[in-house]
Amino acid sequence: MKKLMLKRWTMLLLVLLLLFGSAACQAETVSTPAITQAPEIIAPETAAPENVPETVSVEADVVFGPGSFILPDTVTGLADLSSYKANLTLSFDGTNTGQPDNWSKTYIMLATKEPAARQLTIERAGDTSAPVFLAEADGASYALNAENSCVANVIVAGESLAERFEPAGFLNGVIGADEAGSETVNDVAANHYTFDQRAFGLTEDFVQSTGELWIASDGGYVLKYLLTTTGNADYFGEGIEGTLTWDYELTDVNQPVTFALPDDCPAGMVDVPLLPDASNVLNMPSILAYDTASSLEEIATFYQSEIPKLGWELKGEPTITDTTVLLDFTQGDQTMAIVVTTSKGTTVNVILGKSQE
Numbered sequence: 001m002k003k004l005m006l007k008r009w010t011m012l013l014l015v016l017l018l019l020f021g022s023a024a025c026q027a028e029t030v031s032t033p034a035i036t037q038a039p040e041i042i043a044p045e046t047a048a049p050e051n052v053p054e055t056v057s058v059e060a061d062v063v064f065g066p067g068s069f070i071l072p073d074t075v076t077g078l079a080d081l082s083s084y085k086a087n088l089t090l091s092f093d094g095t096n097t098g099q100p101d102n103w104s105k106t107y108i109m110l111a112t113k114e115p116a117a118r119q120l121t122i123e124r125a126g127d128t129s130a131p132v133f134l135a136e137a138d139g140a141s142y143a144l145n146a147e148n149s150c151v152a153n154v155i156v157a158g159e160s161l162a163e164r165f166e167p168a169g170f171l172n173g174v175i176g177a178d179e180a181g182s183e184t185v186n187d188v189a190a191n192h193y194t195f196d197q198r199a200f201g202l203t204e205d206f207v208q209s210t211g212e213l214w215i216a217s218d219g220g221y222v223l224k225y226l227l228t229t230t231g232n233a234d235y236f237g238e239g240i241e242g243t244l245t246w247d248y249e250l251t252d253v254n255q256p257v258t259f260a261l262p263d264d265c266p267a268g269m270v271d272v273p274l275l276p277d278a279s280n281v282l283n284m285p286s287i288l289a290y291d292t293a294s295s296l297e298e299i300a301t302f303y304q305s306e307i308p309k310l311g312w313e314l315k316g317e318p319t320i321t322d323t324t325v326l327l328d329f330t331q332g333d334q335t336m337a338i339v340v341t342t343s344k345g346t347t348v349n350v351i352l353g354k355s356q357e
Contacts (some may be wrong), residue, residue, distance in 0.1 A: 062201040070194050071213070074171040077221030079162075083112045083257040087249050088167035093126075094242010101242065107167045110259050118161040119259045135261055136161050138268020140285040140306035142261055152285035171225050171248055172214070183214065185289035186251045190214040197229070207231035217251075223250050252268045265301025265333065267352035273306050275299065275348070288350040299340050299348060300325045312336055330355065 064259040080083070091104040104125035111118045115137075122132035139180040140152045141160075177193035184190065197209035211227040232241040270288035274281065275298075281290040292299065299322050304327065308314065312329035319326040325340035339349045 004149045010218050014111075032134055033304070052057060057271075062202055063196050063203070065174070065178070065198040067176045067193065067195065069174070069179065071174045071177070071215070071222070072178065072224055074173055074225075075166055075168045076220040076286040077216065078111075078166065079170060081111075081221070082114065082254045083252065084250055084254070084305045085110050085252040086167040086259060088170060088310035089168075089244045089245075091247075092242055093245075094102070094236075094240065097239040101240065105166070107170075109161070109165070109167050110257050111162075112257055112261070120161055120165050134161060134165065135259075135265075137261060139271070140266075140287075144262065144267050150262045152266040154290060155285060167248060168222055168250070171222065171246065172200055174211070175201070175251075177213065180212070182217070185214045186249070186253065188223055188253055191217055191222050207235045222248065223249065223253075225276040231310070264275040267354065270336075270350050271350055272303075272310065272336075275302060278348075280316070288348075290348055292348055294346065296320060296322075296325050296340060296342070296346070299346070300327065303327055303338050307336065307338075 015245050026357050034215040034326045040185075060207050086107075086109040088107045089104060090106075091131075093102050095101055098105070098125045106123050106125075108121045109118065109124075110120075116118055117137040118136070119135040120133075124131075130144065130148055133142075133144040136155060139155065141151055141155045145151050156192040174195050176199055177195040178315070180194045182189065183192050185241050191214065193213050193215070195209075195213070197204060199211065202209070207229060208231070209227060209229040211225070213222060213226070214219070225246065225247040228243060229235075229244045229245075233239060236242070236244070266286040267287055270283060270286070272288065274290060275292045276293050277293050278290040281294070282288070294302070300318055304314065304318065307327070307329050312331045312333075315328040315335075323342045324337070327338040328338040329338075335353045335355055337349075337351045337353070339351065
């Protein structure tokens with residue numbers, strides 16, 4: 001599928017509005033020096049919008065919606081929830097260079113706060129390939145590769161699922177939405193608002209939008225968001241015209257959310273104490289390794305004492321020789337092997353696995 005480019009106003013408009021005061025919300029004209037294009041909505045080969053296009057700066061008079069409600073941050077309140085399920089479907093019905101262009105793409109995020117874990121699947125209607133699968137659990141990030149095998153990595157700062165792929169983060173903030181009463185949405189009390197293209201600082205001769213959103217009365221997070229936008233190449237990009245629909249919903253708020261990693265996924269990050277003189281530490285999913293000057297007896301004694309405090313049970317008798325130490329522990333369906341070897345120095349390896357392995 002060809003890439004579909006959207007143009008929307010930056011958060012600078014929201015900042016300017018707040019600086020100018022509430023009067024600007026009442027459809028008064030505000031002058032702003034910058035307009036930018038939004039991240040791309042791209043084909044399912046790539047997980048989510050990225051590659052922000054180059055900024056285009058112009059002088060423009062912007063008229064926002066007539067209502068009093070402003071939503072500058074569409075992910076607000078989510079971090080305070082113990083759990084939730086977020087579902088976002090993007091669908092397009094139109095043409096690209098005169099040819100039919102119709103697609104639908106769905107993001108489903110499951111999230112829990114304690115223990116911290118997330119799962120994201122991305123599916124495209126009519127696509128026979130396996131859906132994109134990403135997850136975070138036990139301090140590690142997981143993904144299914146092209147061969148549908150599960151791989152694990154350390155979570156990189158700034159690259160977490162919450163930071164890159166939160167479905168609510170793909171929604172447009174609004175300025176000047178109208179109040180439309182109070183309702184209960186997905187068993188949560190909510191305030192209802194309506195808006196059109198003016199909520200994005202756009203005019204009807206450029207694009208036509210109709211939208212509704214529901215905000216949790218307690219917590220301020222988005223429970224539901226519906227937006228339909230019809231435009232031509234001026235809005236979507238060269239050769240593209242049609243209607244784009246955003247359908248977002250948050251369910252199972254603060255309710256138990258369970259999910260399981262594929263069976264072939266490696267274990268998570270190793271969380272065990274290190275000897276005081278540990279050096280050259282390497283910690284990756286399933287394995288922790290480091291060097292130490294401690295004796296084999298000291299290492300064996302340390303871990304026989306410390307690991308059971310974490311809920312692990314020693315399995316069998318430890319193996320201790322002149323050059324190696326081997327300790328096996330179990331906890332539920334997980335195993336932990338502590339393997340110590342000596343060569344030019346002493347290296348401690350802590351390896352996580354599953355009982356069936």
